[in-house]
Amino acid sequence: MVMVDQAAPAGIVDRLLWQDAQRMLARHASAGHDGNCVWCGWRWPCAPRRIAERADAASRRPWREAWTFRHDLNSVREMPGLLDDSRPAVRRSKDDDELT
Structure with missing residues (x-):
């Protein structure tokens, strides 16, 4: 059985992308x-x-644009530390980069 989330407003082409953007x-x-x-x-x-705002806009575009943006967003998530949305960012000091 397929469950459809009716919480998304009308005009949303990619509900999953829209939900990620809202989070x-x-x-x-x-x-x-x-x-x-x-x-x-x-x-x-x-x-x-800014990425979430772009994702929200892309979720309303034709499905090819939404799909492409979702793919791009997932590619960015593969970059360590760039979009780790599960915890606040930890700032590193200049000294952390130096080898001792």
């Missing part, structure tokens, strides 16, 4: 008092927020 938009929702994202600590609007 990321909710996490990276606003800037704190210091002007940085409250979730990841990057300068607002952070890269994950």
Whole structure:
């Protein structure tokens, strides 16, 4: 039996991409008092927020564009540390890069 999520608004071509975008938009929702994202600590609007906005827009486009964007988004997720949305970003100091 196939379950269809009816929570997505009309006009959504790729529901999975839209759901992913909504999750990321909710996490990276606003800037704190210091002007940085409250979730990841990057300068607002952070890269994950901008990607989520693009994913939201792509989910409404013809299926070929949505599919291509989902593929691109999954490729970016393979890059270590770039879009690890499961935890806030850990900032490294310059000294961490030096070999001792």
